[in-house]
Amino acid sequence: MSGALVIEVERCKGCELCIAACPPRVLEMSREVNATGYRYPILHPGCTGCTACQLVCPDAVFEVYRLSSG
Amino acid sequence: MSGALVIEVERCKGCELCIAACPPRVLEMSREVNATGYRYPILHPGCTGCTACQLVCPDAVFEVYRLSSG
Amino acid sequence: MSSSAATSGLELLEGSTAIARAAITAGCRFFAGYPMSPFTGLLESMARLLPGSGGVCINAQSEIEGVNMALGASAAGARAATGSCGQGIALMQEAIAETALNETPLVIFNMARNQQDYFQCTRGGGWGDYRTLTLAPKDIPEAVEHTQLLFHLADRHRIPTILYGDPLIAQTRIGVRIDPLELPPLPAKDWALDGSRGGTGHSRQIWTWAMGKATDPGPGPDRHWQAIAEKFERIGAVEQRSEGFGLDGAETVVVAFGSAAKFTAHVIEELRDAGHSIGHFRPITLWPFPGEALARATEHARRVLVFELNAGQMLDDVRQHAADRSAVLPIGGVSIHESGLSYGPLLDVPVIRERILAAMRGRRRLAARAGLSAGSRG
């Protein structure tokens, strides 16, 4: 299965919980910071749309999609 | 074994707990009442000095003796 | 009930039961309390009577539980009450202040052991700027009225209200009638929580800090607490209640509240019959203290005698409002029954008469000893 995300980087507080939670490890923290000074996750290829990142994120940064054609 | 009692009848409040507690059933409630209007236990022969009456009495009415020559 | 009693309409009721009946008549549908003499009888009456009237009575496992249950029931829109006395009311102080500051109506029955809890009722030991509207009935028929009035006032102003009773009111039995009090209608409780606005962006909130919702912001603590203070100021102006007799030009005015005022009134009637220039003033609301009426009543008085069965608590209010502060003299005092649960020997007609006469003879020092005063000049 293949997934896609919307990441609202401005809401991120850089806690990195999503990074460890992602089973295929396709999230990584940015080098840049958002307006309040936090680094945030960026997505590399391989997202399965499993929603783990959304489940653990305290700051409602993720929206997860599953692409219909795997 | 054979026992003897001192019964401070004036302290008795007539609850009858001692009557049921006496294993040989040698205590009985009096017909008369004490100064505050309560009936109190009287002793019939057969006391073993087991102290059960004293143990259960809430009003410290009993002193129990065991006779040396049983 | 026999036909004559039916005609007279009188039922022989213990004060506690009469109050419970009055509360139910007033629409009380939730009660939670914890036993404590002499409040216990009210709890027992509520436990007996409320379930049959479509209400709920809970024997709470502590006063803190009780008052917070009642707060919850009231937040959900029910007329709710709790009660206790002395120590138990002390434990409720936090919650009583909370109801004042988050505007949840609540009736508290302080079936006190004596009159030592005047400060507790009128100043409270909660936190923040709040007051508790307190009625001090002089007897059971008045308590029946006051009970109904307190539920009304609690709802009308969204405040905590207190009935300051005592053992004489709680435990005496008298023939009494529980007549419903005529009171003006009140608006619906549109603030009460029922869940119905969930998800609309305007769900309800009861919160001392009044911050509101992100979608529907509230004033926040600064403005909200200022508004609360202003509300209490308004209530303080409009809800003062008192009564008196013989005040016109009286040289001596005696001030007393609650059951004690029944005794002082009795003595003063006697003294007036004997030709003395003496009048009687009874605050019915302890907060708001009927200061304006007292000021008028004492305008011509040479002495204002305060009889209360404590070390001098109402004294604070009398000193603030009597026309001439320096004329105020305490003639009551601490007096406790040997059981610890009621009044002692001071609540007695001859004793009171003697104290009043002594004060009228100018024996100020003696009488003043009864008072607990902070080095006042008054």
Place this chain on the structure above:
Amino acid sequence: MSSSAATSGLELLEGSTAIARAAITAGCRFFAGYPMSPFTGLLESMARLLPGSGGVCINAQSEIEGVNMALGASAAGARAATGSCGQGIALMQEAIAETALNETPLVIFNMARNQQDYFQCTRGGGWGDYRTLTLAPKDIPEAVEHTQLLFHLADRHRIPTILYGDPLIAQTRIGVRIDPLELPPLPAKDWALDGSRGGTGHSRQIWTWAMGKATDPGPGPDRHWQAIAEKFERIGAVEQRSEGFGLDGAETVVVAFGSAAKFTAHVIEELRDAGHSIGHFRPITLWPFPGEALARATEHARRVLVFELNAGQMLDDVRQHAADRSAVLPIGGVSIHESGLSYGPLLDVPVIRERILAAMRGRRRLAARAGLSAGSRG
């Protein structure tokens, strides 16, 4: 510590820590409390410092636990204290009254969020006739002194005593010296429980009702509570403390307490420099209220302005003691920081100056609005 600091003797301490150090200097050996801002820092400091000084600090699991633990420790002879603020102190009312009535010394640190708890400190919401001796320091160095004095007075009179602090005292850091206060010696605590008299027929007892033992009867509640009331009356007479300046013949007297008095004093110095006839009066003890001193201080005043950061609580005391009650005007008010945890914008030099000047210009109505008064004439 560097040599210069050693010379000056100053240490940079947060107020909470300074107070903790002062308490330990005063011999406090037991402390129990429950976190609540801005009291939390004192609890943390005690937890850090007390064990190393041969004492015990317990992070109690509620305020009720905390105050009763402290009561127990004190009953067993230790100098003991607890603390909290607002809601937490409300929960302690029952126990505070208890310590007053069973004569267990206790120090309570009310590190309040603001000045809305004046009634709570001075009247309490406990039960019975009791008072709590309350010191309201204006800043950290004074709090360091007051803390030591409170332990002394609690033991000397066997009463509960309160330090009425606030966030400015708790959370500001300043260079301060913890000098032990010279205080007269006190008798040994022969009333304290240690078990040693068990079985002698004269074992000890601490009991609010003072019934004593069958072998050694006590006075019972009636006489005991009368004695307590008389004791508080005596304390009320001897323990009044206040300070002021510019009072000689001043036309306007401003009354304020605690941190707020630091601000008013600042303004009044400015106004005096500008030639105004204005003086400053600061009650240091809130109970006993320094009524006699205030009466003297206001003898020639045309107006007595009360600045307190609440809806008008000290006002009750000022009205009772100012030379002319009708000259008393509230100029403070409710003012809360948006966090809910400290003072709002009213505690500000220009605002205070403007309010004083407005009152001096006779704009009474405007200023009076801030007060929560029960329809008083004053």
Place this chain on the structure above:
Amino acid sequence: MEQEVLIAGIGGQGIQLVGKTLALAATLAGRHAMLAADYGGEMRGGPSQATVVVGDAPLRALPIVPAVGAALVMHDRFVGAVPERLRKGGLLLVNSSVVDVDAERAARYAYFELPAIELARELGAPAAAGLVMLGAFARLSGVVELERLVEAMRSLLPPYREQHAAGNATALEAGWAAGADRSATAAAG
């Protein structure tokens, strides 16, 4: 005019029940009644007393009644308080089975006595001595009719004690009858 009566005895004699019965009977009769609160316990052997006030208008009596016009004394152990509270010339009815009043004292009151315990025992209702006294008192004082007393007594009995109703009624009636004959109760005093 209000009538006050003090009922005094020891715990176990049913003093409170006598007080309640009287107050309720008066209420059922459409009169105003008050039963003052009592702070002693009801412990057997301890003092027990009840004060009832009856009148035809809302009562003016205070809830602590310092002086009474009538007293009903069930036990001599606690007769002491009576002289302090009973007005001179007041109605004094004593349970002569256990109370002895000297002639001098009796002379100060309208004095009556009744061997209530013996009477009750004869009726087969030994626990109802108090009601015998009450019946007599009602007749002597005219405070309330017998039927009201019986009605009140019945409505105060809890369901599990209904079997006592008949005996209690007999006791009230016997007292009522004894009270009719003033000379039968009036002692030499």
Place this chain on the structure above:
Amino acid sequence: MEQEVLIAGIGGQGIQLVGKTLALAATLAGRHAMLAADYGGEMRGGPSQATVVVGDAPLRALPIVPAVGAALVMHDRFVGAVPERLRKGGLLLVNSSVVDVDAERAARYAYFELPAIELARELGAPAAAGLVMLGAFARLSGVVELERLVEAMRSLLPPYREQHAAGNATALEAGWAAGADRSATAAAG
């Protein structure tokens, strides 16, 4: 004379630590110091400010300091409050790495700027920009000596962060040095 300084920035910049270091340094130097309480949180991204007052006698300053003689601005997001509180002619030192002050405004103060973040990064102590500013401020204002700052900084470090001591000291020194050269910090203003 009392010297007041406002330190303003956002959470995460170590504003409170800078304030504590300054107040402690002054105390260690035998002076009277106060660090006013702060009610904002220290949450990253939220406003953070500290006010320090230093003097040679017991302080007369109030615990809420309405007007200051100097300000040290670490982040432009919260520069807004400064003009309200900094007296005209007061010392204004800004972290020019992130703060832009227009010439007109700068002209009202004794204006200095320092690219503190770049400086700190160059020193290999990127988190110590605040201490660079503090070093410069101490030199410019003369409020306290460098050694005291270093001593205070060291005693405030918890044991598990002792490894930062050297870097922090370097930062203070660099700031101190920069402050010496008034022209190096003074902007065109």
Place this chain on the structure above:
Amino acid sequence: MSEVIATDRPPEGAADRVAEFRPSLIVGEHSLCPGCGEPVALRILLETLQELGIVERAIGVVGHGCYGSFVRIMDVDVLQCLHGRAPACATGIKRVQPAAAVFTLQGDGDMVSEGLAEVLHAAARGENITCILLNNGVFGDTGGQQTATTVLGQRTKTSLDGRDPVSHGHPIRIADIVAGIDGVGYVARGTVGTARGVARTKRMVRSALETQLAGKGFSLVEILTMCPTGWFVGAPQGPDYMEQSMARAYAPGELRVSLGDER
């Protein structure tokens, strides 16, 4: 069985006194109801203090209930504390006088209703104190209302038709809860309805105090006591009623022991 033996004075011949009226630490008459179980519990507690030789370092903390009046007749140092707070007060005492033998005397209303938090927190703190609970399943002192330990079906003045789980909830088995808390050294439940029960309960009280003296943490003895007045039964029926109601809901026995099993 009609012969009546004289019991107005000690026997004349050689005889050992094997049971006294009461321990000398009880210095006056109590005023509790006929058939009340609480005075029995008091007696065994004070006898145990004497037998352990710790009278002169014993400090009691007594709550509010009928047993509250024992404060007048127990000749040991006593703090009469606020309703429910005895374990907190005892904590304060013990912490500043670690050598004292500190015990509380509380009823079910006191400990399980009003003071539930205090006893559980003291237990979890592993506080070296001994709490004695007199559990009669009612507020006796206030006239017989429902407490947190009133058993299902029991009629009280606030559960007139019997405690009904739906409106009034279920009883709390406090000893069981405490036994499951870390920091607890000893928990047992006894009764005073029979002579055997009294003797066994006394051993429990001894074990609890020994646990404290050995510094093994919190100890609790829950004693089921008769309250004929609050149960609305005759005094003679007290023990039977207890057997059939409370003792079924609350099984007697030792629930937690941490000292070596000397018994």
Place this chain on the structure above:
Amino acid sequence: MSEVIATDRPPEGAADRVAEFRPSLIVGEHSLCPGCGEPVALRILLETLQELGIVERAIGVVGHGCYGSFVRIMDVDVLQCLHGRAPACATGIKRVQPAAAVFTLQGDGDMVSEGLAEVLHAAARGENITCILLNNGVFGDTGGQQTATTVLGQRTKTSLDGRDPVSHGHPIRIADIVAGIDGVGYVARGTVGTARGVARTKRMVRSALETQLAGKGFSLVEILTMCPTGWFVGAPQGPDYMEQSMARAYAPGELRVSLGDER
């Protein structure tokens, strides 16, 4: 792994949204610390209310702690109550509005420290309410002091060298205690440290609310939540720290179930 996928807008082709940012019942931003577990718990609670279709009869009672600020952003009726007293307030609400779905939101300080008596009495009353405990083992809101659930060895501002059983006592396992009380319908313990934990905890919250709706008595879900700030660890370390400290002392799982096992 250097390619970066755009995440600033939804994908263009056919796609199902399988997870929203947050339920529509959250109507504003919270201000809790980075890595805090409490917002996660809030989310699953509100999602469950929506999924069960009970939003319009839900009434929440919220205690004092960091989660207290959720009152501003949760779009359901809420009573913000006094510290520790939520179960009592919820009782009052439920008794007068039996059809409402009444829940509390409390922290460990709120429920297990200050409010221990209230939650246990509500449980014993079998009150038909659902209590949600956010257990992070500290008073987060006041800056990280020791609560009744702080695990042994944990450093807090009032147990500076780690919680030591002798001075500071032992942690209370509240869910275990509640599970042992008669009148209780459902008790479970979950965590929000991992995605699996979050999903499982959400099912627990659902079961608890279903228990209430079925009138089966008191329900409690204890949710272990990270508090990096109060634990003095970095936000990323939160879940691991929790795994190694709290989750060891407090084993996750269902402790009492009374509805048929639909799952």
